[in-house]
Amino acid sequence: MSSTQTAPSPEQKYKSKSDVVIETRNLTKTYKDFWGRSKVHALKALDLDVKKGEIFGLLGPNGSGKSTTIKLLLGLLFPTGGEALVFGSDASDVSKNERIGYLPEESYLYKFLNAEETLDFYGRLFNMSATKRRKRIKELIKMIDLDWAKKRQLKEYSKGMTRRIGLAQALINDPELILLDEPTTGLDPIGTREMKDLILRLRDQGKTVLMCSHLLADVQDVCDRIAILYQGELKELGRVDNLLSVQDVTQIQAKGLSDEAKEEIQEVIQRHSGEMISMENPTSTLEELFLNIVRESEERPGHRHIEEE
Amino acid sequence: MVVDPSEFIRFGDWFWEAIVPFLLTIVTLLVGGLVFWFVQLAVRRHPRVAVDIIGRTLHNSIFRDLPSTSLRRILAMARLAIHEALRSRVLVIFAIFVVLLLFGGWFLDVENDHPARLYLTFVLSSTSYLIIALAMFLSAFSLPNDIKNRTIYTITTKPVRSHEIFMGRVIGFAAVGTILLLMMGTISYMFVWRGLDHTHTIDVADLNYDSDRKEWTGRTSFDRHHFHDVIISNETKRGIAMTSKGHQHEITVVGEGTDVQFEVGPPVGDLLARVPVYGELSFLDRYGNQAESGLNVGKSWGYRTYIEGNTLNTAIWKFGDQATSQITSATFPDEKIPLEMDLRVFRTNRGDIESKIRGEVILMSTDPIAKVQESLPINFEATEFATLRMDIPFSDVKYLDPISAKPISVDVFNDLIVNGELKVGIRCKEHAQFFGMARADLYLRGPDQSFIINFAKSYVGIWMQMLLVTLFGVLFSTFLNGIISLKATLAIIVLGTFAGFITAIQTDDVSTGGGPIEALVRGVTQQGAETELNVSDGARDVIEALDGAYLWTMNVVSQIAPRYPEFNTADKVAYGYDISMDLLLRHLTVTLGYFMVISIIGTLILRSREVAA
Ligand SMILES: Nc1ncnc2c1ncn2[C@@H]1O[C@H](COP(=O)(O)OP(=O)(O)O)[C@@H](O)[C@H]1O
Ligand SMILES: [Mg+2]
Numbered sequence: 001m002s003s004t005q006t007a008p009s010p011e012q013k014y015k016s017k018s019d020v021v022i023e024t025r026n027l028t029k030t031y032k033d034f035w036g037r038s039k040v041h042a043l044k045a046l047d048l049d050v051k052k053g054e055i056f057g058l059l060g061p062n063g064s065g066k067s068t069t070i071k072l073l074l075g076l077l078f079p080t081g082g083e084a085l086v087f088g089s090d091a092s093d094v095s096k097n098e099r100i101g102y103l104p105e106e107s108y109l110y111k112f113l114n115a116e117e118t119l120d121f122y123g124r125l126f127n128m129s130a131t132k133r134r135k136r137i138k139e140l141i142k143m144i145d146l147d148w149a150k151k152r153q154l155k156e157y158s159k160g161m162t163r164r165i166g167l168a169q170a171l172i173n174d175p176e177l178i179l180l181d182e183p184t185t186g187l188d189p190i191g192t193r194e195m196k197d198l199i200l201r202l203r204d205q206g207k208t209v210l211m212c213s214h215l216l217a218d219v220q221d222v223c224d225r226i227a228i229l230y231q232g233e234l235k236e237l238g239r240v241d242n243l244l245s246v247q248d249v250t251q252i253q254a255k256g257l258s259d260e261a262k263e264e265i266q267e268v269i270q271r272h273s274g275e276m277i278s279m280e281n282p283t284s285t286l287e288e289l290f291l292n293i294v295r296e297s298e299e300r301p302g303h304r305h306i307e308e309e
Numbered sequence: 310m311v312v313d314p315s316e317f318i319r320f321g322d323w324f325w326e327a328i329v330p331f332l333l334t335i336v337t338l339l340v341g342g343l344v345f346w347f348v349q350l351a352v353r354r355h356p357r358v359a360v361d362i363i364g365r366t367l368h369n370s371i372f373r374d375l376p377s378t379s380l381r382r383i384l385a386m387a388r389l390a391i392h393e394a395l396r397s398r399v400l401v402i403f404a405i406f407v408v409l410l411l412f413g414g415w416f417l418d419v420e421n422d423h424p425a426r427l428y429l430t431f432v433l434s435s436t437s438y439l440i441i442a443l444a445m446f447l448s449a450f451s452l453p454n455d456i457k458n459r460t461i462y463t464i465t466t467k468p469v470r471s472h473e474i475f476m477g478r479v480i481g482f483a484a485v486g487t488i489l490l491l492m493m494g495t496i497s498y499m500f501v502w503r504g505l506d507h508t509h510t511i512d513v514a515d516l517n518y519d520s521d522r523k524e525w526t527g528r529t530s531f532d533r534h535h536f537h538d539v540i541i542s543n544e545t546k547r548g549i550a551m552t553s554k555g556h557q558h559e560i561t562v563v564g565e566g567t568d569v570q571f572e573v574g575p576p577v578g579d580l581l582a583r584v585p586v587y588g589e590l591s592f593l594d595r596y597g598n599q600a601e602s603g604l605n606v607g608k609s610w611g612y613r614t615y616i617e618g619n620t621l622n623t624a625i626w627k628f629g630d631q632a633t634s635q636i637t638s639a640t641f642p643d644e645k646i647p648l649e650m651d652l653r654v655f656r657t658n659r660g661d662i663e664s665k666i667r668g669e670v671i672l673m674s675t676d677p678i679a680k681v682q683e684s685l686p687i688n689f690e691a692t693e694f695a696t697l698r699m700d701i702p703f704s705d706v707k708y709l710d711p712i713s714a715k716p717i718s719v720d721v722f723n724d725l726i727v728n729g730e731l732k733v734g735i736r737c738k739e740h741a742q743f744f745g746m747a748r749a750d751l752y753l754r755g756p757d758q759s760f761i762i763n764f765a766k767s768y769v770g771i772w773m774q775m776l777l778v779t780l781f782g783v784l785f786s787t788f789l790n791g792i793i794s795l796k797a798t799l800a801i802i803v804l805g806t807f808a809g810f811i812t813a814i815q816t817d818d819v820s821t822g823g824g825p826i827e828a829l830v831r832g833v834t835q836q837g838a839e840t841e842l843n844v845s846d847g848a849r850d851v852i853e854a855l856d857g858a859y860l861w862t863m864n865v866v867s868q869i870a871p872r873y874p875e876f877n878t879a880d881k882v883a884y885g886y887d888i889s890m891d892l893l894l895r896h897l898t899v900t901l902g903y904f905m906v907i908s909i910i911g912t913l914i915l916r917s918r919e920v921a922a
Contacts, residue, residue, distance in 0.1 A: 031922070032353070074466045076921035078362075080354070092365070095373060097468040108459035110389070112396050124385035125467040169463060 021177050021208045022050035022073060026082030029068050029232075042068040044232045045082065050210055055203050057223030057240075058212035059290070065232040066212035067105055070179050073210075074102055086177070098126065101175035105182050107166030111155040115146055115165050118154065119172055126173045140168040143198075159186040167198070178202060180211040184218050196222050216290060228293055235293045243289060310651075310884040311612055312749035313875070317587055320891040324898065334869070335906055342910065346917065366917055374470040374916075382469050386477020387484060394447050394485040402443045406493050409435050410500045419534050423555040425579035426883040428504050429764075432497035433879035437771045440486055440493070441802065444775045447482045448782025449798050452915075453791035461920045471916040475908055478783045479776075486775045494768045498761070505579055507533045509550065509558065511571040516541070529558075529573065541571065555579045582763035582887040585649070585752035586634070588626030588733065595620035606655050606743060613653055613745040618666070618737035624746050625734045627675060628753055635729025638722060640753065646672070646701040646721075647754040648733065653745030654693045665690035666742050670699070671734040672706060672719075676727035681708045681719050686736070691744065698754070758887040766888040770878040773900045777871045778802060780907040787914045804863065805870035826855045871903055 029043040043065040050056045058066045071077040072084045075091040084091040087099060109118055116137055123133035141150050144164040154162060163186050170178060183199070184192045199209055199222050213219055219226050220240060228236040236243060257265075315323070343363065350359035413431060421427045455461040464474065509529035516527035516539070523543040528536045529550050541548025541560050548560035548571070556579035561572045594600035595617055603614030603624060616622040629636040641647070654666050669686035685707045689699055706725070707716040719725055733751065737744040781801045785794035830836075830844065830852060844852070876896055878888045 071921045076462060076465065076919070078919050090365070093369065093373070094468055094470055095377065097466055100466065102463070102466045104459070104462045106459075108462050110393075110460055112392065121385055121389060122463070122467060124381050125464070125469045127379045127381050127468070 019052040020049050021052050021087060022048065022056075022210060023085040023088075024048045024069070024073070024082065025085075027069070027072060027079055027084050028081035029065070029072060029077060030080040042232050043072070046229075046234055048227060048234070048237075050208060052208055053203065053206055054224040055199060055209040055211065055222055057219035057226040058210070058229060059214070059216065059219050059226050060212075060229035061214055061294075063231075064214075064229040066214075066229055067181055068232075069229070070102075070181050070210070070212060073179065074100070098173065099176045101170035101173065101178040103166050103170040103178070103180045103183055105185075107162045107169075109154055109162070109166065109169065112153055114153050115141060115150040115168075118165060119168060122169045122172045128173075136172060136174075140171060143171075144168045160188060160191050163187055163191070163195075167195075175207065177208045177210070180209065182213055183211055184213065184215060192218070228290065230293060230297055233297070235297060236289070310749070310880055310886065312587075312747070314748070316889075316892060317748065318891075320894045320898075323891075323895055327898075331902055338869075338906070338910070342913070362917075366913070370471070370912065370916060374472060377468075377470065378473060382473045383477045383480065386469065386474055387481035390447075390451065390478050390481025391485055393451065394482060397447070399443060399447065399485055399489065402439050403489055403492060406435065406439055407496065410496065413500075421554075423579075424533075425501070425505055425555050425885075428501045429883040430879055432500060433767055433771070433882060436490070436493045436497060436768075437774060437877065437879070440490060440771055440775045441778050443489070444482060444486055444778040445782055445795065445798050445802070447485065448478070448779045449786055449795035450791045451478055451482070451783065452786040453789070453794060456920060457791075459921075465920055472908060472912040475783060475787070475911040475915055479779055479904075479908070482779045482783070483776050486779065487772060490768055490772055490775070494765070498764060501580070505556070505576055508573045508575065509537065511539060511541075511560070511573060513569050513571070518543075552578070579885075580760040581885045582758040582760050582882075583649070583885050584755035584758055584887045584889075585749070586628065586640075586755050587749060587752050588628040590746070590748040591625050591627070592616070593621060593623040593625065593734075595622040597621035597623070603746070604743070606745070613747045613750070615653075615655055615743040615745045616735070616737055618742040618744070619740040621736070623671075623734045623736050624744070624751075625673065625732050626748075626751050627730065627732045629726075629728075629730040636726055636731055636753075637729060640755075641703075641721075642756075643700075644703045646703075646706075648699040648701060648751065649696055649754045650699065650735070650746075650751040651696045652691050652735070652750060654691050655743040655745055657741045657743070665692070666744070667691075667738045668744060669736050669738055670701070671736070672701075672725060673732035673734055674725050674727055675730040675732055679727045680724040683734075684708050684719060684725065685716055688738075691737075760885075763882055763887055766893055767878045767882045769893065770876045770888070770896060773896055774871075774873055774876045776900055777873070777876075777903055780903055780911075784907050784911045784914075787911050788918060801866070801870045802873060804867040805873045808867040808870055808872050826852050826859065871899065 024046050027043060027046040027048075029041075030038045031040040031042055033039050046065075046069060048069075058069060060066050068077065072079055073086055073091055074097075075094075078092070086093075086096050089096055110121070113121065119137045119140060120133055123136060128136065141147055144167060146161060146164060146168075149157070149161060154165065157165065163183075167180075167183070170180070180199070184195050187195055196218070199211065202209055203224075211219070211223070223240055225237070225239050226243065227234055318326075346363060347356075347359050350362055410432070413435075417424075417427055417431060452461070455464065509532050511527075511529050513525070516525040518525050525541040525543070525548070526539065528538050530536065533554075535554045537550030537553045537558060539548055539550045539560060541562060543562065546562040548562065550558035550560060550573060556576035558576060559574040561574070562569060563572055564570045592600040592603050592614075603616050603622070605611065606615050616624050648670065652668070656666075667688060668691055669688050671686050672684040674682055687701060687705060689697065691697065703721045704718060706719045706721055708719050708724075709715070710717045725731065735744065735746070735751065778798060778801075782794065782798040785797040789797060834844075878892070881888050
């Protein structure tokens with residue numbers, strides 16, 4: 001693994017192909033206070049490509065810059081440096097929103113509207129005709145299973161219900177690209193599973209999904225590729241399976257071995273001048289990877305650039 | 310009633326005069342705004358980035374966002390605003406208003422000489438205060454609440470454009486205000502009408518009958534704190550209850566002999582919309598020479614100037630304008646000159662306070678070769694504090710024949726009115742007494758307009774004030790938080806209301822007491838306003854510079870702020886004057902101008918704002 005600080009090379013900059021949906025180049029965000037003084041370096045020179053049809057996960061602990069990245073992509077924030085391109089045009093271009101769905105961290109909806117009114121309102125913002133809206137609202141409410149509560153004001157909704165109606169509003173325009181900020185927070189295990197299934201279904205329909213989470217389990221199950229952010233820096237990027245198979249560590253998992261057999265294996269390892277790490281049931285490997293990164297970056301802070309295969 | 314001099318200007322003339330300063334202001338604002346924006350971005354990022362961002366924003370706004378404007382989206386935003394407004398219980402405002410009307414009766418002065426004026430002023434001013442307060446609160450908090458609750462995240466990530474958000478808000482709040490205004494207007498009209506509607510009874514036993522003239526005279530019953538003197542003709546079977554409390558009643562006679570009864574009609578003349586045709590006012594001094602103005606009595610500056618009695622001091626109104634409003638026979642359909650005047654009387658000789666001051670009207674030609682240069686004086690008695698209606702029949706217009714030295718009738722349209730112009734002169738006939746007048750105090754009265762329409766026009770004025778407040782409220786709410794945007798909106802209202810006053814301070818070079826900083830220093834150090842400020846020279850320079858900057862800022866802001874009082878036409882309705890189309894058009898044009906400029910500025914601010922920061 002190389003850990004070089006890289007500015008985008010010209011080849012990189014112009015390699016944007018039609019199958020690249022999201023592209024960030026050197027994307028940097030520093031929150032400033034009222035007087036323009038730097039307060040928080042929330043995102044540092046992020047380079048990312050998200051390709052059409054994949055589920056891309058942004059993983060990182062709280063405050064690592066995931067939401068900031070998504071907001072920059074949506075034009076809710078303006079970059080301090082670098083650029084964010086969505087469908088090849090700048091994030092500040094409003095017309096891209098026609099093809100985007102966004103589920104914010106918390107569902108910031110109008111509490112005095114009911115589910116139908118909410119979806120109808122957002123449908124209007126997409127300039128959808130009344131018949132199209134009616135049809136779409138019916139589909140979505142069925143999908144999120146809120147038919148029984150569709151006439152209730154959102155202020156009466158539970159966290160999980162709010163999350164579901166939030167998702168429905170993100171899908172009202174049948175978007176090509178869906179940005180999900182912590183889609184599973186506030187959901188119970190069944191709700192989480194359903195959300196994950198839905199994300200996979202969306203991918204199967206050919207949509208591109210960018211989601212972020214601080215929960216390893218979320219991204220592990222559904223994401224094709226992930227990027228790990230820590231303190232605003234990209235620490236790891238790649239296919240989930242590749243990231244998990246740490247090249248210089250061999251994990252052996254077996255069942256029904258006798259004690260002699262175990263000793264024998266240990267001998268074999270020693271003979272090849274290896275070192276036995278563990279023979280326990282492995283923990284979530286992604287978690288390990290993650291903790292490694294955190295440990296490592298505390299020792300050697302800075303940007304790590306990861307070459308993809 | 311005080312009429313602003315600008316009201317004498319016709320819409321067309323006003324428009325072409327106003328358009329240049331308007332465009333200059335816009336250009337200044339836009340350039341100033343762009344410079345400010347550039348500097349801000351250049352300091353935070355880089356001048357090149359600043360140019361890039363500004364260029365892109367402007368380009369996208371004009372060539373991408375504007376063409377993709379969708380009415381459905383604007384209306385969706387408007388509906389949301391309405392929904393929000395109703396949820397925040399704007400109807401409370403309506404309830405307050407109804408309560409005001411219900412109990413208003415207790416506070417209104419029942420002895421007032423002009424109940425119609427009182428009622429109309431009351432409903433119109435309470436309506437406008439409530440509506441303006443409502444507009445201010447609704448608009449100033451809307452976007453800040455969206456930003457605070459982050460509901461703006463789910464809005465701006467949809468294809469809705471900044472100008473659609475801005476206009477949607479404005480339209481939504483304006484719609485709420487409009488509906489409220491309609492409701493309040495209807496209720497107000499009923500309140501005024503019911504409050505004024507009454508009748509009297511007349512008992513034949515209380516009347517004197519003059520059998521020569523076949524006339525009854527006397528007075529009506531005492532109802533609603535007044536009675537009327539009546540004259541009833543037994544020949545025409547009609548009569549009149551003469552003006553009291555600003556109105557009259559028509560009386561019809563029913564029955565004969567001992568069964569005679571009098572039916573008194575509803576009040577007339579208190580709810581009307583007179584159409585004044587104004588002239589240009591000039592003066593002759595006490596020796597009959599051209600003069601700049603009349604005399605000042607007491608005040609160094611006043612709305613009215615005065616002419617001295619028993620001299621040649623004359624106020625002359627010139628009517629008819631060759632280009633636009635010539636006097637023709639259609640102007641005087643009944644062969645009468647319909648003069649109406651509202652002269653002030655200033656007495657230096659106390660005398661009998663009850664006696665009326667006599668004056669005279671002289672009709673004059675504007676053409677030096679017209680056959681009749683001046684008519685013989687026509688006498689009148691000035692009615693203080695009441696409008697004097699003086700229909701002069703053509704047959705009463707005489708002139709002194711130079712040959713026979715006898716009064717001869719004038720053929721008004723051949724001998725006196727040339728090129729559609731006529732002058733009307735007023736003199737006071739009594740020694741040491743004065744008549745006071747302003748341009749609007751004497752006019753030719755055209756055919757009346759409908760009162761209801763005039764009443765409605767006054768609501769259009771309130772509506773425009775509401776819209777202007779809403780525009781500024783939403784504008785401030787695009788970049789300020791709720792409370793501050795409310796304060797800024799309030800500041801604009803206050804500055805707009807006192808704009809004329811502020812400009813006067815500015816031009817009046819603040820002489821005594823200085824500006825606010827100096828006043829503060831004087832207050833703290835307990836120095837009176839008349840003495841020279843006792844501080845070091847350096848401190849004085851600083852104080853003066855600060856005061857200068859403060860006044861300059863106030864002046865600039867008050868130039869930009871809409872002049873709300875100009876939109877207030879309650880007085881016209883209350884005093885029974887038609888709100889002219891010229892005035893209404895001008896106000897609508899100003900409102901439209903503000904609408905366009907503020908929408909553009911608000912849109913650009915909204916577009917260049919980081920809503921998630
Ligand atoms: N509006 C803001 N103003 C100042 N700092 C902010 C703001 N939003 C986020 N931050 C800071 O930026 C960093 C990244 O935040 P965020 O992107 O929300 O993280 P994540 O979504 O990964 O939890 C955090 O340190 C956070 O405190
Ligand atoms: Mg977050």
